Amino acid sequence: MLNRSASLRAPTSVREEPLNEAHAEGGRRVLPADLRRKIAAIEASGGKGAGRCLSTGVTALDASLPGRGLALAAVHEIQGSSAAGFALHLLASGLSNEECILWCVPEGRRDHLYGPGLWQAGIDPRRLVVAVCRDREEMLWTVEEALKSGSVAAVVAQMDKDRSWGGPVSGKPVDLTASRRLQLAAEAGGGLGIILSEGGGALSPSAAATRWCVDPAPLSDTRDRACWQIALLRVRGGAVPDKDWRVRVDRDGRVSI
Numbered sequence: 233m234l235n236r237s238a239s240l241r242a243p244t245s246v247r248e249e250p251l252n253e254a255h256a257e258g259g260r261r262v263l264p265a266d267l268r269r270k271i272a273a274i275e276a277s278g279g280k281g282a283g284r285c286l287s288t289g290v291t292a293l294d295a296s297l298p299g300r301g302l303a304l305a306a307v308h309e310i311q312g313s314s315a316a317g318f319a320l321h322l323l324a325s326g327l328s329n330e331e332c333i334l335w336c337v338p339e340g341r342r343d344h345l346y347g348p349g350l351w352q353a354g355i356d357p358r359r360l361v362v363a364v365c366r367d368r369e370e371m372l373w374t375v376e377e378a379l380k381s382g383s384v385a386a387v388v389a390q391m392d393k394d395r396s397w398g399g400p401v402s403g404k405p406v407d408l409t410a411s412r413r414l415q416l417a418a419e420a421g422g423g424l425g426i427i428l429s430e431g432g433g434a435l436s437p438s439a440a441a442t443r444w445c446v447d448p449a450p451l452s453d454t455r456d457r458a459c460w461q462i463a464l465l466r467v468r469g470g471a472v473p474d475k476d477w478r479v480r481v482d483r484d485g486r487v488s489i
Contacts, residue, residue, distance in 0.1 A: 284303075284304040284305065284422075285297070285299040285300060285301030285302060285303055285304060286301050286302045286303075286304055286322065286326035286327070286424060287301045287302075287325060287326055288301065288302055288322060288325065288326070289321060289322070289325030289326070289487050290477070290479055290487055290489065292477055292489055293462065293464070293477065293479075296464055296467070296470070296473050297442070297464075297467060297470060298467065298468075298469045298470040301326075302322065302326065302424070302441075302442065303441045303442075304422065304423065304424050305418050305419045305421075305422045305423065305424075306415065306418050306419070306424070306425065306440075306441035307379075307411065307414045307415050307418050307425035307426075307427060307439070307440045307441060308424070308425065308426050308427070308440055308441055308442045308443070308444070309426075309427045309429060309438060309440045309442070309443040309444070310426060310427070310428055310429065310443075310444045310445075310446055311429045311430070311443070311444065311445045311446070311465070312430065312444075312445045312446040312447040313430055313447055313448060314446045314447055314448050314458070314460050315428045315429065315430045315444075315446050316390065316428055316430065317353075317446075317458055317460070318444070318446040318460060318462070319388055319426050319428060320350070320353040320354075320355060321353065321354075321481065321487075322426070323355060323386055323388075324353050324354030324355050325354070325487075327385050327386065328385075329356060329359070330359070331359065331384075331385035331386070332359055332360075332361065332383070332384045332385060333355070333359055333360050333361070333384060333385060333386045333387075333388065334361050334363060334374075334378045334384045334386070334387045334388070335360055335361070335362050335363070335387075335388045335390075336362075336363045336365055336371050336374055336375055336387070336388065336389045336390065337362060337363070337364055337365070337390050338364075338365055338367075338371065338390065338391075339364050339365060339366050339367075341390070345357075345360070345362065352457065352485075353457075353485075354485060361384070368391070371389055371391065372389075372406065372410055372413075372414070374389075375387050375389045375414060375417075375425065375427075376413055376414055376417045377417075378421075378423075379414060379417035379418045379420075379421045379423055379425050380417040380420050380421050381421055382420075382421035382422055382423060383421075384423060385423055385424065386423055386424040386425070386426065387423060387424070387425050387426070388426045388428065389425075389426070389427050389428065390428045390430070391406065391427060391428060391429060406427060406438070407436070407437075408436075408437040408438060408439065411427075411438045411439040411440055412439040414427070414439075415439040415440070415441075427440065438466070440466070440468075441467070441468045442464065442466060442467050442468070443464075443465045443466035443467075444462060444463065444464055444465060445462070445463045445465055446460050446461070446462050446463075447460065447461050448460065448461070449461040449478050452480060453482070453483075455482070455483045456480060456481060456482050456483060457481040457482065457483060457485065458480075458481040459478065459479070459480050459481070460478070460479045460481075461476055461477075461478055462476060462477045462478075462479055463476045463477075477489055
């Protein structure tokens, strides 16, 4: 008579592992084998948007980056209390007026994007799609799927100021595994991913191509739109500069150092 329980038992030579979660090995977290293979394959091929860059609009910043600009088909992190303003500047200066942008925000956030302010920053609000995410997991899923689809030119995620999610403002928006998934998605779709971490915080391991810190600086002219103190904290494939930049945006939107 057939022993049903025996017939359903997995062969002893097969080791079952979860496909979507990292596992522990020697006291550290290790990516599952299938995800490691995908990362290696895309890194070897260069990805869909390999070699394409987006100008930051500031010559000195572009010169500090390996491709003389912000790499497309990649994810970038921006820390600091002026992170959102700098992200808007990057999108306005580097994308065409027809390209669509997905902006992800946590549910319950009070400081919403403001139409006239978007116009002033050089972005037509009609190009912007806002996704309100209920929790952190939903936001990461939304960003990953949007980047992978290639249907939008850029995806921005405001991971901080998430008190509506029941936790304090965090300076660590995504862990290493999550950032690798987002990087894979960006390379597959060819778009630009920007993760905003407005609470700042200590540096943590990340697969992001660059990491910036952008804070407000005193205005040299009260009619200026903004003045930022910008530091490049990490750059993949390049050296981190030993200096910061003070970048001024005048009332007409012109940028200077």
